[in-house]
Amino acid sequence: DGGITQSPKYLFRKEGQNVTLSCEQNLNHDAMYWYRQDPGQGLRLIYYSQIVNDFQKGDIAEGYSVSREKKESFPLTVTSAQKNPTAFYLCASSIVRDRGNYGYTFGSGTRLTVV
Amino acid sequence: GQSLEQPSEVTAVEGAIVQINCTYQTSGFYGLSWYQQHDGGAPTFLSYNALDGLEETGRFSSFLSRSDSYGYLLLQELQMKDSASYFCASLDSNYQLIWGAGTKLIIKP
Numbered sequence: 001d002g003g004i005t006q007s008p009k010y011l012f013r014k015e016g017q018n019v020t021l022s023c024e025q026n027l028n029h030d031a032m033y034w035y036r037q038d039p040g041q042g043l044r045l046i047y048y049s050q051i052v053n054d055f056q057k058g059d060i061a062e063g064y065s066v067s068r069e070k071k072e073s074f075p076l077t078v079t080s081a082q083k084n085p086t087a088f089y090l091c092a093s094s095i096v097r098d099r100g101n102y103g104y105t106f107g108s109g110t111r112l113t114v115v
Numbered sequence: 116g117q118s119l120e121q122p123s124e125v126t127a128v129e130g131a132i133v134q135i136n137c138t139y140q141t142s143g144f145y146g147l148s149w150y151q152q153h154d155g156g157a158p159t160f161l162s163y164n165a166l167d168g169l170e171e172t173g174r175f176s177s178f179l180s181r182s183d184s185y186g187y188l189l190l191q192e193l194q195m196k197d198s199a200s201y202f203c204a205s206l207d208s209n210y211q212l213i214w215g216a217g218t219k220l221i222i223k224p
Contacts, residue, residue: 040219041216041217042202042214042215042216042217043158043202043214045211048211058211088155090157090158103148103160103163104150104158104160104212105160106157106158106159107157108156108157109156109157
Protein backbone atom coordinates (compact mmCIF):
# COMPACT_ATOMS: atom_id res chain seq x y z
CA ASP A 1 0.00 0.00 0.00
CA GLY A 2 1.17 3.52 -0.79
CA GLY A 3 1.71 6.00 1.98
CA ILE A 4 4.09 8.10 4.04
CA THR A 5 6.28 6.67 6.75
CA GLN A 6 7.68 8.85 9.50
CA SER A 7 10.21 7.64 12.01
CA PRO A 8 10.74 7.54 14.85
CA LYS A 9 7.31 7.91 16.42
CA TYR A 10 8.81 9.35 19.61
CA LEU A 11 12.15 11.13 19.91
CA PHE A 12 13.92 12.65 22.88
CA ARG A 13 16.57 15.31 22.37
CA LYS A 14 19.06 16.71 24.80
CA GLU A 15 19.77 20.41 24.94
CA GLY A 16 22.24 21.45 22.22
CA GLN A 17 21.80 18.28 20.19
CA ASN A 18 20.82 18.01 16.53
CA VAL A 19 18.27 15.35 15.62
CA THR A 20 16.94 14.17 12.26
CA LEU A 21 13.37 13.08 11.59
CA SER A 22 12.80 10.71 8.71
CA CYS A 23 10.01 10.97 6.11
CA GLU A 24 9.64 8.53 3.20
CA GLN A 25 6.78 8.30 0.69
CA ASN A 26 5.99 5.78 -2.05
CA LEU A 27 3.10 7.70 -3.57
CA ASN A 28 5.20 9.17 -6.37
CA HIS A 29 4.18 12.64 -5.18
CA ASP A 30 6.25 15.58 -6.34
CA ALA A 31 5.77 17.78 -3.30
CA MET A 32 6.65 17.13 0.32
CA TYR A 33 6.11 19.27 3.41
CA TRP A 34 7.10 19.49 7.05
CA TYR A 35 4.71 20.95 9.60
CA ARG A 36 4.99 21.63 13.29
CA GLN A 37 1.98 21.35 15.57
CA ASP A 38 1.92 22.53 19.18
CA PRO A 39 -0.76 21.30 21.61
CA GLY A 40 -4.22 22.61 20.72
CA GLN A 41 -2.86 24.54 17.77
CA GLY A 42 -3.02 24.36 13.99
CA LEU A 43 -0.29 23.36 11.55
CA ARG A 44 2.64 25.66 10.83
CA LEU A 45 4.77 25.10 7.74
CA ILE A 46 8.50 24.62 8.34
CA TYR A 47 9.83 23.70 4.90
CA TYR A 48 8.47 22.39 1.63
CA SER A 49 9.88 20.92 -1.55
CA GLN A 50 8.18 20.72 -4.92
CA ILE A 51 10.99 18.98 -6.77
CA VAL A 52 14.16 17.01 -6.04
CA ASN A 53 17.16 19.11 -4.98
CA ASP A 54 14.99 22.16 -4.32
CA PHE A 55 13.19 23.31 -1.19
CA GLN A 56 11.72 26.48 0.23
CA LYS A 57 11.38 27.94 3.70
CA GLY A 58 7.97 28.02 5.29
CA ASP A 59 6.72 30.31 8.03
CA ILE A 60 8.92 28.94 10.85
CA ALA A 61 12.11 27.63 9.19
CA GLU A 62 14.58 29.08 11.70
CA GLY A 63 16.43 26.35 13.57
CA TYR A 64 15.50 23.65 11.05
CA SER A 65 17.11 22.26 7.91
CA VAL A 66 16.02 19.82 5.20
CA SER A 67 17.32 18.01 2.14
CA ARG A 68 15.59 16.50 -0.90
CA GLU A 69 18.12 14.26 -2.62
CA LYS A 70 15.50 11.71 -3.66
CA LYS A 71 11.87 12.12 -4.63
CA GLU A 72 10.83 9.65 -1.96
CA SER A 73 12.68 11.18 0.98
CA PHE A 74 12.51 14.52 2.80
CA PRO A 75 14.34 14.37 6.16
CA LEU A 76 14.08 17.21 8.66
CA THR A 77 16.92 18.14 11.01
CA VAL A 78 16.07 20.01 14.17
CA THR A 79 19.22 21.89 15.06
CA SER A 80 20.42 23.23 18.39
CA ALA A 81 19.47 26.69 17.13
CA GLN A 82 15.79 25.76 17.54
CA LYS A 83 15.19 26.93 21.09
CA ASN A 84 11.79 25.37 21.66
CA PRO A 85 11.65 22.18 19.60
CA THR A 86 9.21 20.17 21.72
CA ALA A 87 6.25 19.58 19.39
CA PHE A 88 4.47 17.14 17.10
CA TYR A 89 6.07 17.07 13.64
CA LEU A 90 4.06 16.03 10.61
CA CYS A 91 5.31 15.22 7.14
CA ALA A 92 2.96 15.37 4.15
CA SER A 93 3.04 14.93 0.40
CA SER A 94 0.89 15.95 -2.54
CA ILE A 95 0.67 16.21 -6.32
CA VAL A 96 1.97 19.72 -6.75
CA ARG A 97 0.84 20.94 -10.11
CA ASP A 98 -2.80 20.03 -9.87
CA ARG A 99 -4.97 22.95 -8.81
CA GLY A 100 -7.87 20.58 -8.49
CA ASN A 101 -8.23 18.17 -5.65
CA TYR A 102 -4.98 18.76 -3.86
CA GLY A 103 -5.51 16.49 -0.89
CA TYR A 104 -2.42 16.10 1.22
CA THR A 105 -1.41 12.71 2.58
CA PHE A 106 0.16 12.84 6.02
CA GLY A 107 2.50 10.56 7.87
CA SER A 108 1.65 9.45 11.41
CA GLY A 109 3.95 12.06 12.94
CA THR A 110 6.96 12.25 15.23
CA ARG A 111 6.59 13.57 18.75
CA LEU A 112 9.81 15.32 19.76
CA THR A 113 10.57 16.12 23.39
CA VAL A 114 13.56 18.01 24.77
CA VAL A 115 14.90 16.48 27.97
CA GLY B 116 -1.95 37.79 2.80
CA GLN B 117 -4.19 34.85 3.39
CA SER B 118 -6.04 33.73 6.47
CA LEU B 119 -8.81 31.31 7.40
CA GLU B 120 -11.01 31.77 10.44
CA GLN B 121 -12.93 29.00 12.18
CA PRO B 122 -14.38 28.59 15.68
CA SER B 123 -12.01 27.09 18.22
CA GLU B 124 -14.55 24.69 19.66
CA VAL B 125 -18.01 23.31 18.90
CA THR B 126 -20.10 21.03 21.11
CA ALA B 127 -22.88 18.75 19.89
CA VAL B 128 -24.89 15.72 20.97
CA GLU B 129 -24.50 12.21 19.61
CA GLY B 130 -26.92 11.60 16.74
CA ALA B 131 -27.34 15.31 16.00
CA ILE B 132 -26.12 17.48 13.12
CA VAL B 133 -23.31 20.02 13.50
CA GLN B 134 -21.93 22.69 11.19
CA ILE B 135 -18.35 23.99 11.35
CA ASN B 136 -17.85 27.31 9.60
CA CYS B 137 -14.80 28.70 7.85
CA THR B 138 -14.33 32.18 6.43
CA TYR B 139 -11.31 33.04 4.36
CA GLN B 140 -9.32 35.95 2.99
CA THR B 141 -7.07 35.02 0.09
CA SER B 142 -5.25 36.88 -2.66
CA GLY B 143 -6.27 34.14 -5.08
CA PHE B 144 -8.69 31.29 -4.50
CA TYR B 145 -8.19 27.70 -5.57
CA GLY B 146 -10.76 25.86 -3.51
CA LEU B 147 -11.41 24.93 0.12
CA SER B 148 -10.45 21.65 1.75
CA TRP B 149 -11.38 20.03 5.04
CA TYR B 150 -9.27 17.71 7.18
CA GLN B 151 -10.01 15.67 10.30
CA GLN B 152 -7.45 15.07 13.03
CA HIS B 153 -7.98 12.84 16.06
CA ASP B 154 -5.93 13.56 19.18
CA GLY B 155 -2.36 12.37 18.68
CA GLY B 156 -3.02 11.39 15.08
CA ALA B 157 -2.32 12.74 11.63
CA PRO B 158 -4.77 14.89 9.65
CA THR B 159 -6.79 13.01 7.06
CA PHE B 160 -8.35 14.57 4.00
CA LEU B 161 -12.16 14.78 4.11
CA SER B 162 -13.38 16.90 1.22
CA TYR B 163 -12.66 19.62 -1.31
CA ASN B 164 -14.83 22.33 -2.89
CA ALA B 165 -13.64 24.21 -5.96
CA LEU B 166 -17.03 25.55 -7.00
CA ASP B 167 -20.04 26.91 -5.13
CA GLY B 168 -22.43 24.40 -3.70
CA LEU B 169 -22.58 21.27 -1.64
CA GLU B 170 -20.35 18.21 -1.88
CA GLU B 171 -21.62 15.13 -0.07
CA THR B 172 -19.57 12.16 1.12
CA GLY B 173 -21.60 9.87 3.32
CA ARG B 174 -22.42 11.55 6.64
CA PHE B 175 -20.12 14.48 5.82
CA SER B 176 -20.94 17.36 3.47
CA SER B 177 -18.99 20.48 2.62
CA PHE B 178 -20.37 23.72 1.24
CA LEU B 179 -18.72 26.68 -0.45
CA SER B 180 -19.89 30.19 -1.32
CA ARG B 181 -17.12 32.06 -3.13
CA SER B 182 -19.08 35.33 -3.22
CA ASP B 183 -19.22 35.24 0.60
CA SER B 184 -15.68 33.82 1.06
CA TYR B 185 -17.30 31.22 3.26
CA GLY B 186 -17.59 27.50 3.59
CA TYR B 187 -18.74 24.96 6.11
CA LEU B 188 -18.42 21.30 6.98
CA LEU B 189 -21.65 19.54 7.94
CA LEU B 190 -21.57 16.36 9.96
CA GLN B 191 -24.79 14.36 10.28
CA GLU B 192 -25.80 11.51 12.58
CA LEU B 193 -22.90 12.35 14.88
CA GLN B 194 -21.01 9.45 16.40
CA MET B 195 -18.62 9.55 19.32
CA LYS B 196 -15.79 8.65 16.92
CA ASP B 197 -16.36 11.98 15.16
CA SER B 198 -14.83 13.74 18.18
CA ALA B 199 -11.76 15.33 16.64
CA SER B 200 -10.35 18.60 15.40
CA TYR B 201 -11.43 19.79 11.97
CA PHE B 202 -9.32 22.10 9.81
CA CYS B 203 -10.25 24.11 6.75
CA ALA B 204 -7.44 24.89 4.30
CA SER B 205 -7.05 26.82 1.08
CA LEU B 206 -4.37 26.75 -1.62
CA ASP B 207 -2.32 29.88 -2.25
CA SER B 208 -0.68 31.00 -5.48
CA ASN B 209 2.48 28.98 -4.63
CA TYR B 210 0.47 25.76 -4.40
CA GLN B 211 0.82 25.81 -0.62
CA LEU B 212 -2.05 25.02 1.71
CA ILE B 213 -2.92 27.76 4.16
CA TRP B 214 -4.56 26.26 7.26
CA GLY B 215 -7.15 27.48 9.69
CA ALA B 216 -6.35 27.04 13.39
CA GLY B 217 -8.80 24.15 13.71
CA THR B 218 -12.13 23.52 15.40
CA LYS B 219 -12.31 21.01 18.22
CA LEU B 220 -15.58 19.08 18.01
CA ILE B 221 -16.80 17.76 21.36
CA ILE B 222 -19.61 15.23 21.21
CA LYS B 223 -21.69 14.45 24.25
CA PRO B 224 -23.70 11.25 24.69
